[in-house]
Amino acid sequence: MLFCFTFSLYWKLEDEMKKNPYEFHGKPYVTACVGINGGTNDDYIRTGFHESVRAIVERIKETKYEDVLVYPLIFCARHSVELGLKIILRRLLTIHAIKDKNDVRNELYDSVLKKAHTHNIQTLNEQILEYITVDERLEIEYQPIIEYLEDYNIDPEGDAFRYTTNASFTPHMESKNITHISLDVFTDNYYSLYEMLDNFSYFISDIIKEYKQGIFTKKLSRRKISEISLLIGDIKDWKTSKDMIKKKYNIGSKELTDAVNIIKSHREFSMNIGKEIKFHNISCAALEAYKEYQIDASKLMHNQKVKDPLGLEYEEIVQDEDELKKLEDNFLSIISYDDLIFFIACIEIIKTNLYSEQLDSKYEELFEAYHNCSESALYKLGGGRLHGYLIAGLKRCGQMTYCNKLI
Numbered sequence: 001m002l003f004c005f006t007f008s009l010y011w012k013l014e015d016e017m018k019k020n021p022y023e024f025h026g027k028p029y030v031t032a033c034v035g036i037n038g039g040t041n042d043d044y045i046r047t048g049f050h051e052s053v054r055a056i057v058e059r060i061k062e063t064k065y066e067d068v069l070v071y072p073l074i075f076c077a078r079h080s081v082e083l084g085l086k087i088i089l090r091r092l093l094t095i096h097a098i099k100d101k102n103d104v105r106n107e108l109y110d111s112v113l114k115k116a117h118t119h120n121i122q123t124l125n126e127q128i129l130e131y132i133t134v135d136e137r138l139e140i141e142y143q144p145i146i147e148y149l150e151d152y153n154i155d156p157e158g159d160a161f162r163y164t165t166n167a168s169f170t171p172h173m174e175s176k177n178i179t180h181i182s183l184d185v186f187t188d189n190y191y192s193l194y195e196m197l198d199n200f201s202y203f204i205s206d207i208i209k210e211y212k213q214g215i216f217t218k219k220l221s222r223r224k225i226s227e228i229s230l231l232i233g234d235i236k237d238w239k240t241s242k243d244m245i246k247k248k249y250n251i252g253s254k255e256l257t258d259a260v261n262i263i264k265s266h267r268e269f270s271m272n273i274g275k276e277i278k279f280h281n282i283s284c285a286a287l288e289a290y291k292e293y294q295i296d297a298s299k300l301m302h303n304q305k306v307k308d309p310l311g312l313e314y315e316e317i318v319q320d321e322d323e324l325k326k327l328e329d330n331f332l333s334i335i336s337y338d339d340l341i342f343f344i345a346c347i348e349i350i351k352t353n354l355y356s357e358q359l360d361s362k363y364e365e366l367f368e369a370y371h372n373c374s375e376s377a378l379y380k381l382g383g384g385r386l387h388g389y390l391i392a393g394l395k396r397c398g399q400m401t402y403c404n405k406l407i
Contacts, residue, residue: 043201046083050194052076057187070181075161077190078121078152084197085124085149089116091204092131092138098211099134119158125149135221141203148193151186154178213357215266217258219251225259229269232260268356271398279359279399280342287405289334290343294406296327297384319383328378337374341366344380346393351386356397 024031034040056073060066093112116127125146132138154160160172173179215222228249232241246256263269267277300319332340345363348354354362370377380386387406394403 042083042087046080046087049076049080049083053080053187053190057183060183066183070183071161073183074155074181074186075158077186078155078158078161081149081152081190081193081197082119082121082124082158084194084201085121085128086116087201088142088197088204089124089128089131091201091208092128092134094208095134095204095211096131098208099216120156121149121152122156135207137221137223138204138207141200145193145196145200148189148196151189151193210355213355215262215357217255217262219255220249220259224249225262225266226269228256228259229263229266229272232263232273234274266356267359267398268396269398271400276398276400278401279363279397280338282339282342282402284405286335286339287402289331291406293327293331294384294387297324298387300324300327300383301385317385324383332374332378335374337370337372337377338367340374340377340381341370343390344377346397346399347380347386347389349393349396350389359397 019025032038038044053073053076056069056076060069060073063069089112112127112131116124118124128142132142154176155172157166159166163172165171210222213222215225217225220228228245231245231248232238242256246252251259263273264275265277267279270277297319300323301317341363345359345366348362348366349356349359366377366380381390391403391407394400394406
């Protein structure tokens with residue numbers, strides 16, 4: 001009996017022995033995936049600190065422990081802001097690398113990030129302001145953020161809300177004559193700043209995608225070159241319009257010549273100066289076949305009431321499958337695989353919001369994906385329901401001859 005008691009006590013004690021928390025113990029609902037197992041990056045970590053702020057704010061409302069919780073609250077908010085600025089700085093350097101036609105991890109990138117290895121919000125802001133001139137759109141969008149960063153100037157080293165004193169044993173709050181912190185004001189400002197940093201981060205990611213298309217000069221972004229293509233007008237009026245454009249964009253003759261050369265060879269922008277660059281030669285028979293297919297397929301559409309798994313009723317557009325199959329068979333007997341893939345690529349340009357420069361790569365991707373099997377690719381036309389996307393895609397890619405024939 002004593003042996004049994006001792007044996008069971010041993011196993012109980014062993015079960016309660018301290019475990020290593022940095023490994024999996026078979027309870028997925030209380031296990032966090034991190035590192036290469038969690039796809040961890042600074043965006044994720046920034047979100048984590050932000051959610052901690054929200055949790056602490058709710059805890060303060062429940063317990064009134066504001067004098068205790070103010071420290072982790074502001075520390076988490078501050079670190080979220082710090083990470084947001086470091087993410088922005090890295091993305092700015094990516095644009096510089098693209099414009100300089102260097103690898104992203106170049107000498108500039110590495111040297112700046114060494115300087116950015118700091119907790120000082122003001123220093124990070126100054127570095128951003130140094131490199132944000134790469135595109136004036138970024139300068140304009142970033143400007144409102146600067147004012148909100150001032151709330152964190154009281155904590156240059158990132159330790160004011162971690163310790164009572166700094167490394168020299170100087171009390172943080174007393175030395176700055178701070179006796180009260182209005183948490184409602186602080187959190188309102190923080191939430192506004194977090195949202196602005198979030199929006200700016202998305203915005204700069206979009207700008208990076210734009211620069212990756214390779215359409216820019218030393219001073220002119222793709223957006224400005226697009227504007228110039230609209231301003232420059234007909235070739236016979238170029239002498240007058242060129243002088244106006246140089247003044248408007250503060251550029252010299254060489255910069256404008258570079259922009260004009262881009263416009264002349266650019267599928268989308270060249271249409272604005274009356275020059276069409278066809279991507280693909282489609283026969284009149286193929287265009288007529290598609291137009292007839294689209295019109296007839298549209299006539300087969302009707303609304304039908306259906307129920308979802310919860311029994312809720314809603315309407316969806318349906319088509320007579322047998323009749324649609326006849327239309328599809330007839331259409332496929334006329335149109336080539338190349339032409340079909342071209343139509344689908346133009347649709348995808350709009351559906352996935354791609355640049356006109358990406359038409360070539362999207363066409364090649366789709367061409368390979370369907371292995372010369374038109375029957376497999378046809379569903380991408382949506383039974384004629386995606387006609388609007390096709391027209392918009394043709395317009396974006398400067399294929400106005402085909403577009404006008406299909407309208």
